[in-house]
Amino acid sequence: MTEPEESLITDEHRAAIGVKSELAPFVLREEDVRRMRDMLGDKDPRYADGTGIAPPYVLSGLRSRPDRNIVPQVLPRGILTQLEWRFFKPLRIGSELKAVASVIDIRDRLGGRYGYSVLVMSQTEYLDEDGEVVAASIQTGTQFDPEMSRS
Amino acid sequence: MTVRYFEDVSVDEELEPHEELPTEDKAIDFFGRNNPMNPAFADAEMGKKQGFGGALVPGVLKMAWITHYVNEWAGHEATVKSVRVAFRRPDVAGKPLVIAGRVVDKRQEEGENIVELECVTLADGQPSVRANVQVAMPSRNA
Numbered sequence: 538m539t540e541p542e543e544s545l546i547t548d549e550h551r552a553a554i555g556v557k558s559e560l561a562p563f564v565l566r567e568e569d570v571r572r573m574r575d576m577l578g579d580k581d582p583r584y585a586d587g588t589g590i591a592p593p594y595v596l597s598g599l600r601s602r603p604d605r606n607i608v609p610q611v612l613p614r615g616i617l618t619q620l621e622w623r624f625f626k627p628l629r630i631g632s633e634l635k636a637v638a639s640v641i642d643i644r645d646r647l648g649g650r651y652g653y654s655v656l657v658m659s660q661t662e663y664l665d666e667d668g669e670v671v672a673a674s675i676q677t678g679t680q681f682d683p684e685m686s687r688s
Numbered sequence: 689m690t691v692r693y694f695e696d697v698s699v700d701e702e703l704e705p706h707e708e709l710p711t712e713d714k715a716i717d718f719f720g721r722n723n724p725m726n727p728a729f730a731d732a733e734m735g736k737k738q739g740f741g742g743a744l745v746p747g748v749l750k751m752a753w754i755t756h757y758v759n760e761w762a763g764h765e766a767t768v769k770s771v772r773v774a775f776r777r778p779d780v781a782g783k784p785l786v787i788a789g790r791v792v793d794k795r796q797e798e799g800e801n802i803v804e805l806e807c808v809t810l811a812d813g814q815p816s817v818r819a820n821v822q823v824a825m826p827s828r829n830a
Binding site for chain 2: 580594
């Protein structure tokens with residue numbers, strides 16, 4: 538196991554903090570919502586076929602993740618370690634949402650399961666067709682190098 | 689699914705634990721077969737190569753299970769307002785996860801009846817995910 542003597546976070550990595558991604562549009566599709574609902578066994582009548590409303594958790598499973606394009610890759614592997622979702626409005630099936638992300642913070646972490654690792658915190662907002670925020674998330678990813686991992 | 693009212697909820701009330709069995713297929717079903725995802729979610733060998741000891745259970749899937757678990761308890765007139773999750777250790781597909789929860793606070797906030805819960809997923813009795821969920825619940829007096 539080897540750990541770096543200095544931070545591997547460079548000024549170039551830090552320059553990503555605060556920069557907003559491009560708006561990433563996507564449509565909340567009925568088939569995606571149904572697939573996730575069925576997989577979870579969700580029988581909530583508010584989200585049944587024909588209601589036009591999706592349960593909040595579907596956003597987390599959709600692949601519109603603009604943060605993927607803006608998060609700097611300091612170490613080769615990454616795992617999600619913290620996630621927060623806030624929901625402001627019902628999610629309407631068929632509506633086009635736009636996601637926009639930005640990096641909030643990048644910091645070193647010493648010790649722990651992965652040895653030296655880098656924490657990258659980013660936020661994503663989901664806007665509806667009127668430009669109103671329907672949901673927002675803050676995620677912290679831990680980047681690590683298996684070669685430096687303690688376990 | 690029933691309606692649960694704010695007045696009927698007690699702080700320290702415990703939710704009935706619920707078991708889920710994560711599998712590679714469930715991960716694929718959650719994200720969709722044609723959607724890109726971490727290959728370690730569907731491939732045990734890839735998960736091992738990444739240092740997880742098997743196919744990795746997606747964190748967002750565990751969050752979705754917790755959200756659904758709380759929603760089921762709260763009833764179909766309640767609204768999940770927020771979910772905050774800390775992934776304490778990776779979970780591997782094929783190992784059952786027990787989801788448990790407890791009410792830690794209830795209050796009125798900006799005209800809503802908010803109930804706050806702490807939830808946990810347990811793998812082999814050890815917590816792998818800790819979550820804080822806030823739900824707006826209906827009132828009998830509304």
